[in-house]
Amino acid sequence: MSESSTDVPGLTLRTPEGRPYRFDPGALCLELLPTGGYARYAAYEVLHTPEDLVRWAGESRLPGGLSLSVSAEELARAHELRGALWNLTADRAHGRALARADLAVVNAVAAEPPLVPRVDPGSGALAMAPDATGAALLSTVARDAVELFTGPYADRIRECGSDSCKLLFVDTSRPGRRRWCAMERCGNLHKVRAHRARLATGPEPAQRPQP
Template structure:
């Protein structure tokens, strides 16, 4: 993962190495591309405590987070992420949410979150920042509380999996029309359009061939 542009979301890379912007629509869902349970473990990027701090700096959290992460907190981050993966997948496909995964989120959400503060901004403005000395435990509580808001809020029914057959990224559709289908139009959306175009050309070619055959009979 790389830092995104001014737009919210994460800059991910295709298997071929091309960057694209993926906006899952919520902080808690931004944690999911770091790996996951089962076969998703092959995408694991949270190997060391510094990797969690690296993710936080590239998330939609405001800049300036002074974060210290311990080894135990890294393991907790993976456990929370895997529970969120299963919950988001279940919600996207209309399955009941597993109590064991809800317990993981609720236990983490009950802890002390990151402490927000107001810092002086440019000119006479002010910016949202974080109190110094933040811990990985506080970060995970903030992520879990975001999940509580998402799964109990007005967009809970819009948690979806990318519509591409070979992409399993999860996102919440926060668009006004509510018709988002792809993780990113520049990746899976464009690939789908290209496949549909080739299919139309193939059908058109087959039709022309049939007409030519009938005319020559």
Template sequence: MTERATETPEPGMVLRTPRGRLFRFDPGALCLELLLTSDPGGLPWTYETLREPADLVRWAAESRLPDGLPLVVGDEELERARVLRGALWRMTRARARGEELAPADTQVVNEAAAAPPLVAAVTPSGERVWAPAATGSALLSTVARDAVELFTGPNAHRVRECEAVECALHFVDTSRPGRRRWCAMGRCGNRHKVRAHRARTALPGDGAGRAEGEA
């Protein structure tokens, strides 16, 4: 579902819709990037990309983490990644809707965050590298700690869900006015603009035009 964004320095990950259309989406946080590996909401474009440990390694390389992570992941850590992902999805949806976070979900995040995280190091030439022996547990700890920062920090009230009814994507609204509505203008934003335009230009009594504008 995800493809590495290497052609441009723009932030975000390149996603592919069920019809094969590519679009760039930046959820604004590492922990929300993990949600892009599946659709726990059960909407029509449901998918699962974490099928084996190598998939979690691949996701880490595609994420906003710096390159060059020598990661080793086991089957148990992969299952824990799925559990953490589910907890994060429910917490994200609750925060976006102004609801309380479920204790069972925050416990999952807290337990993952309690493990040692990924460690960065500096070389004699001044380059930033990852310390060796990085594990899946360390990766999940780093993701969970990012979630703690998000849900308790200044952007906690800016966690949003895309307003398109057929979309399950969530993001941190970092825009200055705080009025971001869509996951990406190249996807749901443009579709909304097209529908709104058709609704405005529909002839009086054109029921089909009105229906599409209301979709």
């Protein structure tokens, strides 16, 4: 994860080769997942310190200018919440039952007081009250997950269609036909591979006219 953009939602991620691409998972809670995780996702870990979680909040779809302090305990809680969200989102994408233990983590974090929205006195735009805590940030993320898993888009939670990509997203598009994490990454790769496969098979033999 690197620089953010205020023009379009989502995060700027990088391929293993270092090429940046824009990934919009469609929800705040799903923006936490690409920060890393356990097992095979541990190699993608970027939340090593409390400051890393503060940085992620600034790159997320939350309003800019968030004043936030995070403790080591809250960082550990973020890792726990992220693990539960990984499991729940993947289970939902594949039609599996949601694990009670993972739901308990999300519900417990959501029960804490969330970030407090307000109207910025200078710009009139949406902002968050200053001096927020990591617990409030995580509560806001967990509440977003509760809304996602119980809302109208719960059946549109999906895993990227590429066999080599496990990024998860919610399809909020009107037609509901989103298949890839990002067209500029997996979508285009699929098109290239399909084109090469067609070239490899060659043109179909011409049909001989019937007598």
